[in-house]
Amino acid sequence: MPFFSTITRRGQSKTAxxxxxxxxxxxxxxxxxxRSGSQPALxxxxxxxxxxxxxxxxxHPDQAWESATAEFKSAQGKEAFMRxxxxxxxLQQPVEFVSVQTVTVADQPRSEYLFRAKTGETVxxxxxxxxxxWKVDRWLK
Numbered sequence: 001m002p003f004f005s006t007i008t009r010r011g012q013s014k015t016a017x018x019x020x021x022x023x024x025x026x027x028x029x030x031x032x033x034x035r036s037g038s039q040p041a042l043x044x045x046x047x048x049x050x051x052x053x054x055x056x057x058x059x060h061p062d063q064a065w066e067s068a069t070a071e072f073k074s075a076q077g078k079e080a081f082m083r084x085x086x087x088x089x090x091l092q093q094p095v096e097f098v099s100v101q102t103v104t105v106a107d108q109p110r111s112e113y114l115f116r117a118k119t120g121e122t123v124x125x126x127x128x129x130x131x132x133x134w135k136v137d138r139w140l141k
Contacts, residue, residue: 039102039111040127040134046097049113049125052136053095061085068136069128075138088141090117098122110137 040048048067055064061082065073076084085091095115103112103126113125121141128137 039109040129042100045100045111045127045134046113048127048134049115049136050097052125052139053091053115053123056085056091057094059092064136069130071128071130072135072137072139084141090119090121091123091141093117093119095123105138 039045052064052067055061055067062078064085065078065081095117098114098116100111100113102109104110105126105128110126110128113127114122115125116122124138124140125136126138126140127134129135
């Protein structure tokens with residue numbers, strides 16, 4: 001048998017490349033389909049914001065604090081949060097949901113929920129996702 005002989009190819013390399021491309025494309029499609037959104041559904045986000053405000057209304061700022069993101073907690077320490085909540089009298093009363101809008105925080109779209117007290121004061125709650133759950137990321141009174 002000669003040292004250099006012709007190798008017969010059967011077209012298997014094209015099939016292998018096609019299979020790899022198909023698997024890669026399928027993986028990307030699944031990832032895009034299943035990744036979580038950057039904003040919650042309206043009612044889910046509203047529920048998170050309302051629970052935060054209800055904890056404040058019922059005199060449980062510690063529960064409200066626990067329902068916030070780590071970023072919220074690091075931006076405003078627990079003692080500062082407790083101190084900021086006490087003088088805000090309108091938070092002791094029920095507030096009414098007014099609207100939701102998209103805002104940009106750190107170049108990412110976020111949902112901001114606006115609530116209004118009967119006295120006219122407003123509070124804005126911005127949500128962020130942490131550990132797979134929506135939590136209060138910012139609040140503006």
